[in-house]
Amino acid sequence: MAADCVVFDMTMDHSRSELWEILGEPARYPRFFRGVSSCDKLATDGYGAPAEYALRACLGTNAVIDHRLRTVINRRDEQLVLSGVPDTGGWVSIRLSDAGPDRTQVKIVFFKPMLRHELGASWSESDIxxxxxxGLRRVSDHLAGVADTRADRHREPRGSALHVAKTLISAGILMPARPDKTLRQLRALAKWGATLAGGYGAAAARSPKAPAITDEDRELTFAQVDERSTRLAHSLAGLGVGPASKVGVLARNHSAMVQTLVACGKLGADAVLLNTGLAGAQIDDMVRRHTVVVLVADDEFTPLLRYLPDDIPLVGTGEPSDHVNTTVDELVDAGATDPLPAPPEPGRLIVLTSGTTGTPKGARRPTPGLADAAQVLSRIPLRAGDRIFVAAPIFHSWGLTALQIAMPLRAGLVVQRRFDAEATLAAIAEHRCTALFAVPIMLQRILNLPAQVRARYDTSSLRIVASSGSALPGALVTGFMDTFGDILYNFYGSTEVSAASIAGPADLRAAPTTAGRAPQGTRLGLLGPDGKPVPPGVVGRIFVGNDMLFDGYTDGAGREVRNELMDTGDRGYFDADGRLFVSGRDDEMIVSGGENVFPRPVEEVLVDLPQVDEAAVIGVPDAEYGQRLVAYVVVRPGARLDEDSVRAYVHQRLARFSVPREVIFVDELPRNQTGKVLKRVLAEGDLLEQQVDAGDAA
Known part of the structure; x- marks a missing residue:
């Protein structure tokens, strides 16, 4: 049995003041001490009240525990004592004393009740x-500027053939089948490669009668998608589409869009996925810039296409009308069924960047293979035959990932043209969907539905809810899992680097704001200005290496690459357990009064306020401080809140330089079609004219 107290001391080659900057602030402990996933400072009742912290930890084999701590003694550069709330008589003391020039003795005393509640009764004195x-060695490396080699060991190596095979077998992709079906599958993949054409062709050979895609109008089997896309490809060829030519696609999520993408693959044509939130002039610019030869568009967007060059045929996805030259269904009906020859090179999918900070750019995506599917499946346990509701727009890289990952799984897709929270739950219940691909704002809208509305729909079939596209607020993570169960997965990546990291339910329970860990075949690097790995706990530039790095922008530009790792444009840090946390975009970091500040931690604090529905924080120029933070806050219906209360709340949770100098209350935040907040619109102060309703996302 462990003693009532465990005493540990260690002499470190750093001054007391240097060590106090870390050891005197428990909120920084997760970056250095394993198992401490978060230690958030709480708002206190009044000035001078002892600081309190919400500790979340998972040590050893114990479950995640939540506990509250209060500062009992806080003598700068000398001693910090923390006790539990409520007070059980236990405490932890950290005392610093001089041990020579720039040397400090650190003495830590753990009192048994604290050990039992916080560290787990199974821990021995030696374990503690x-x-x-x-943890202290990691602190020392941080202060000495030693590279975080521990984080290097937590990076996943490139996926070996054995690891890939095991993942594909576990997902049910590689499994025995009738020899004739297997032969037809292999022929389809050999002919078309790992494109959408190859994937749907192989699925048609293996499971021809299984549902491939279901929308509001129809349900098509894999065999029907394969046949209809062949007919459509023949007709598109008659309109001038051939290998390496480009077809623009301006459409919401429905079967005609998917058929078009498969048909392009059979012709070896590039499909340019246009964002449905683009203005008419932007569409015209993208069509001309990418030399599009045919444009396939939903009827609702035809009023935006009045400047389209006359020599570009306009193909509608709905009923025939005077506004289009023809429709997808008419081309399918008129097309031949003769097998198409394999193109000399596979067509590419060109995805536009989100454009949240500027003009969207086309990014050429490589064709994924089974090894790349295994990358996602190594962290998100989708299975062959799953039924996946794709709420994220397919023109966006996350919705496209759902489409591409569904192919080898022979998974049926369920889609709707526009996102509606209740309609999504209704479709999940009706089709017994096992997975949902969405963006965070969609999950927030679902969670915001009244409990009695959510209760109308049986969503027990859901095993996986996968989110990407923007940061998941911690409050949304815990609230969603408390309501729907531990089925949430957070995918962090981008159009340029594909998958960077994935957080599963266990990581999200332990650390709700984490971006997770590298999936199979991916390497993560946090680099400093010199291009070298940063020390433990330091925020660095996030670089990613895998086999799905994009081929560059269509304007010829690219991303910085160091040691086969590509810059994401984001900054972040590893915690002591190797989980990645994204601090924010490079271009969002501001320097206020000499301090580096990221908006995301401030946004996380703001949405913790019960009166706040949504919040966004940006930096603006300031004559005195260089830059200052401005918070845009959406107050919940019926709640009351003022600027002083918001600023005081943030000041109790974060450092002085993180407190917004201004708080602006708005009815809603401007978002693009994938739910990302358009911070450039906030910075331009043009909310009324440019605001996009998040309810229209997807």
Whole structure:
């Protein structure tokens, strides 16, 4: 049995003031001490009240525990004592004393009740001392500027053939089948490659009668998608589409869009996926810039296409009308069924960047293979034959990922043209969907539905809810999992680097704001200005290496690459357990009064306020401080809140330089079609004219 107290001391080659900057602020502990996933400072009742922290930890084999701590003693550069709330008589003391020039003795005392509640009763005295020593060594490396080699060991190596095979077998992709079906599958893949054409052709050979895609109008089997896309490809060829030519696609999520993408693959044509939120002039610019030869568009967008060159045929996805030259269904009906020859090179999918900070750019995506599917499946346990509701727009890289990952799984897709929270739950219940691909704002809209509305629909079939596209607020993570169960997965990546990291339910329970860990075949790097790995706990530039890095922008530009790792444009840090946390975009970081500040931690604090529905924070120029933070806050219906209360709340949770200098209350935040907040619109102060309703996303 462990003693009532465990005492640990260690002499470190750093001054007391240097060590106090870390050890005197428990909120920084997760970056250095394993198992401490968060230690958030809480708002206190009044000035001078002891600081309190919400500790979340998962140590050893124990479940995630939540506990509250209060500062009992806080003598700068000397001693910090923390006790539990409510007070059980236990405490942890950290004392610093001089041990020579720039040397400090650190003495830590753990009192048994704190050990039992916070560290787990199964820990021995030796375990506790090892844990403390490990954390302090990481602190020492941080202060000495030593590269975070521990984080290197937590990066996943490139997926070996054995690892890939095991993942594909586990997902049900590689499994025995009738020899004739297997032969037809292999022929389809050999002919078309790992494109959408190859994937749907192989699925048609293996499971021809299984549902491939279901929208509001129809349900098509894999065999029907294969046949209809062949007919459509023949007709598109008659309109001048051939290998390496480009077809623009301006459409919401429905079967005609998917058929068009498969048909392009059979012709070896590039499909340019246009954002449905683009203005008419932007569409015209993208069509001309990418030398589009045919444009396939939903009827609702035809009024925006009045400047389209006359020599570009306009193909509608709905009923025939005077506004289009023909429709997808008419081309399918008129097309031949003769097998098409394989193109000399596979067509590419060109995805537009989100354009949240500027003009959207086309990004050429490589063709994914089974190894790339295994990358996602190594962290998100989708299975062959799943039924996936794709709420994220397919023109966006996350919705496209759902489409591409569904192919080898022979998974049926369920889609709707526009996102509606209740309609999504109704479709999940009706079709017994096992997975949902969405963006965070969609999950927030679902969670915001009244409990009695959510209760009308049986969503027990859901095993996986996968989110990407923007940061998941911690409050949304815990609220969603408390309501629907531990089925949430957070995918962090981009059009340029594909998958960077994925957080599963266990990581999200432990650390709700984490971006997770690298999937199979991916390497993560946090680099400093010199291009070298940063020390433990330091925020660095996030670089990613895998086999799905994009081929560059269509204007010839690219991304910085160092040691086969590509710059994401984001900054972040690893915690002591190797989980990645994204601090924000490079271009969002501001320097206020000499301090580097990221908006995301401030946004996380703001949405913790019960009166706040949504919040966004940006930096603006300031004559005195260089830059200052401005918070845009959406107050919940019926709630009351003022600027002073918001600023005081943030000041109790974060450092002075993170407190917004201004708080602006708005009815809603401007978002693009994938739900990302358009911070450039906030910075331009043009909310009324440019605001996009998040309810229209997807």
């Amino acid at each position: 001392r090892t844990w403390a020593r490990d």
